[in-house]
Amino acid sequence: MSRRPVAQINLAALRHNLQRVQHLAPASKILAVLKANAYGHGLVQVAQALTGADAFAVARIDEALALRTAGIVKPIVLLEGFYEAAELPILLANNLQTIVHNELQLQALEQTELEGQLKVWLKIDTGMHRLGIAPQQFNEFYRRLWQCPTVQPGIRLMSHFCCADMPGSAKTGQQLAQFQQLCADKAEQRSLANSAAIICLPQSHGDWVRPGLMLHGISPLPDQQGQHHQLQPVMRLSSRLIAMRKIQPGDTVGYGANWQTEKATWVGVIAIGYGDGYPRHAVNGTPVWLAGREVQLIGRVSMDMITVNLGPEPMESIGAEAVLWGPELAIERVAHCADTIPYELLCNITPRVDYQYLTV
Incomplete structure (x- = not known):
């Protein structure tokens, strides 16, 4: 994997x-x-x-x-x-x-x-x-x-x-x-x-x-997505779920402990961070598409990893695919959560990311 x-x-x-x-x-x-x-x-x-x-x-x-x-x-x-x-x-x-x-x-x-x-x-x-x-x-x-x-x-x-x-x-x-x-x-x-x-x-x-x-x-218009103009997203940025852990009420997640859970839940760790170009200033609640459902970012974005809330009974297992933006999740939504514009997200992708070109 x-x-x-x-x-x-x-x-x-x-x-x-x-x-x-x-x-x-x-x-x-x-x-x-x-x-x-x-x-x-x-x-x-x-x-x-x-x-x-x-x-x-x-x-x-x-x-x-x-x-x-x-x-x-x-x-x-x-x-x-x-x-x-x-x-x-x-x-x-x-x-x-x-x-x-x-x-x-x-x-x-x-x-x-x-x-x-x-x-x-x-x-x-x-x-x-x-x-x-x-x-x-x-x-x-x-x-x-x-x-x-x-x-x-x-x-x-x-x-x-x-x-x-x-x-x-x-x-x-x-x-x-x-x-x-x-x-x-x-x-x-x-x-x-x-x-x-x-x-x-x-x-x-x-x-x-x-x-x-x-x-x-x-x-190119605020508060709209490409689909409103019959456009199709060209980039699909994805990674994998690499760890899962259960936390208890009152536990915090990530640097600065800026997210705290009120009830028992599972935390998923996804192998992507600002070292790959994912926006460091994405806030708690930023959407991530994980194995067919939308979950939310929790805790600060790290250099190599982000953490998401999987809920009390997660359906995923380690190795599940996470889509950060693409056809399943509009980049415009992620940019809004990071207080930036899609241009910046696209241009900030680093050489650590593997590019694959699909012709069909």
Whole structure:
């Protein structure tokens, strides 16, 4: 019996979720966002499975080069762009596309001699105030990029919503209106919609949509689950019950003795902890799916183990499978109990977990 936690990645569910994006945004091309190891699912394996995507987006150049090394030939866009001019020949040699979001990047493109031209996306800050040029800089950047000999004709225009996961937000409407106004007389392709906007804001879809979280079967909207959008969870994180013990009224469990039983009950120990990426701040009562029923976390999460309340007459035995999240238990529920978001849970999975890829 292996005591190593397992993350099963269902590639059929991944492809199903891509089809849902295509259904929701039928007139748009799909720039599948695979940053942070494809949200913890495996960068190369996910890219290889998403044959229906039109292009891939990653945050940094090392992620893009890993895809190229694995034989991925689809267009790849660097969401953070390049960091220094010395990277530009690498981008050109590997057919990588870059976002431009500041003056230094534009100057590097203007001042570097290349034996070819790069595909460029111009990012406009319409209110996120993270990356992107100010709206008043748009006309100048647009003109200079068109005149730059190292830039392919036909730049692409993009921005990013900060409140798309809050349906009806006035901020989202303001961002959309400003972006549309800036680009009104431009013929270039546009991209604005992330996962939440793909679901809630069809008027923002444009030429390219950028799904990330929803590809992995998770709702980008608070208080909702992937099933509400006909998405299927891609990751199933599981482990095993490795110990059981009966405790008496007044006994406490775990570090800090922060859980105490009022009646005799059985405690189960499951081989997973924050050393594997399970959230340390999950509270008492966090659900765990154990051998066909839901039990509750009790006591603090340890580095290698968690403890659950099995009740006065447990049905399980040592070796029983425990699902921490997956089709049986929505990750959104676990994230809520840990006062975090599903993104963080997925990205925090550590190398101690065994990844298994299912194709059917």
